[in-house]
Amino acid sequence: MKHLLLAATAAASFTLPVTASEPAPTPSPGEIAAAAPASDWIAIAPSDLLVMDLAPDAKGKPRRVVIQLTPAPFSQGWIGNIRKLAAAHWWDGTSINRVQDNYVVQWGDATEKKPLPEGLAAVPESEYVVSRTGAAGWDAARAMKRSAPIISDPYASSQALWGWPVGRGKDGELWPVHCYGAVGVGRNMSPDTGSGAELYTVIGHAPRHLDRNIAVVGRVIGGIEHLSSLPRGTEALGFYKTEGERTPIASIRIASELPAADQPKFEYLSTEGDSFARYADARANRRDPFFIRPAGGADICNIPVPVRPVAAK
Incomplete structure (x- = not known):
């Protein structure tokens, strides 16, 4: 009986699912935005x-x-x-x-x-x-510990500032x-x-x-x-x-x-926070399960700033 119990236990161990040790799926950009804390959202x-x-x-x-x-x-x-x-x-x-x-x-x-x-x-x-000097808040945004990521596209070095897709020229x-x-x-x-x-x-x-x-x-x-x-x-x-x-x-x-x-x-996801930085990276490098090969980049218009309606209280 003891040997039969050990054998049954061993057999069961081979049939247990292995999902417990598998890494969690990489979140999609939408999931990253949805999981952003309320403090990362700015009311319009x-x-x-x-x-x-x-x-x-x-x-x-x-x-x-x-x-x-x-x-x-x-x-x-x-x-x-x-x-x-x-x-x-x-x-x-x-x-x-x-x-x-x-x-x-x-x-x-x-x-x-x-x-x-x-x-x-x-x-x-x-x-x-x-001009850069005429853009109130520009220097403050760039000086932050986590500022909006720079995105290269065929038209300009671009980024999302103050919740907006913005082009940036070499002259500032x-x-x-x-x-x-x-x-x-x-x-x-x-x-x-x-x-x-x-x-x-x-x-x-x-x-x-x-x-x-x-x-x-x-x-x-x-x-x-x-x-x-x-x-x-x-x-x-x-x-x-x-x-x-x-x-x-x-x-x-x-x-x-x-x-x-x-x-x-409505409210938008702050473009100066950590949530947006992770969202923008996920848009440029899709790693969620559907994608086979991440593109490795995106133009500014392919990284739309998340905006959501706010339900009436």
């Missing part, structure tokens, strides 16, 4: 959110797009204009006029005859970039870049830089060639599907030919102007 002020309500869809469902405006010191002349346009309710009754496949969705006054509010600034082309200039969902200011030929009344968002491959040629004033952080799924325009460059093709805009407001219960709430 309602005063920095632009809320665009489109006309309801064919089934009567509401369509809301939420845009985070770029932080200082970037594009502040145009953002000042955008705040004035929103306060004047200028976009109410305008429309989405252009949807170009793999490129942009554009909105504003299709007639180009609607008077603009008084007091809008004419912003010079020099404001497409900011900084500028927000055109990634998917970026919101820019439509303009005519140089030296015109646009007022901010005509805006677009990227719905395709990142058009980085536009960097430093057009002002980036925000990014869509909610409801991008209401723009990217619209029918493509029938005319050159994706413009709509008839009024019936356009999507009406019911209103555009700064979120802080809405009733408290209707204000969207």
Whole structure:
């Protein structure tokens, strides 16, 4: 009996799973962001959110797009204009006029005859970039023990600063870049830089060639599907030919102007913390189980700063 018991114990030892000694799977970038402590997330002020309500869809469902405006010191002349346009309710009754496949969705006054509010600034082309000395917080961010990782791409040495994808030139200039969902200011030929009344968002491959040629004033952080799924325009460059093709805009407001219960709430993962450093490394070097060969790198637009909605309390 003793020998039989030993034999049974030995046999059982060969059938035990070996998972207990196997290393845990490497977390994906999304899992790293989800596991970040609450202290690593930064709330976005309602005063920095632009809320665009489109006309309801064919089934009567509401369509809301939420845009985070770029932080200082970037594009502040145009953002000042955008705040004035929103306060004047200028976009109410305008429309989405252009949807170009793999490129942009554009909105504003299709007639180009609607008077603009008084007091809008004419912003010079020099404001497409900011100097290192003019970028408040730049030196402080670089001096931190764990600063945002530098990312090399074909266009510039780039990194995420203050929660934003930013290009960095050899001369120290900084500028927000055109990634998917970026919101820019439509303009005519140089030296015109646009007022901010005509805006677009990227719905395709990142058009980085536009960097430093057009002002980036925000990014869509909610409801991008209401723009990217619209029918493509029938005319050159994706413009709509008839009024019936356009999507009406019911209103555009700064979120802080809405009733408290209707204000969207979002937060982003701090780009100066350890969680973001690990997230960015995981995006550039995918080691989670699905991947066979890590790419070994990524451009700035392939490392989107995690943004998440905050449930109402």
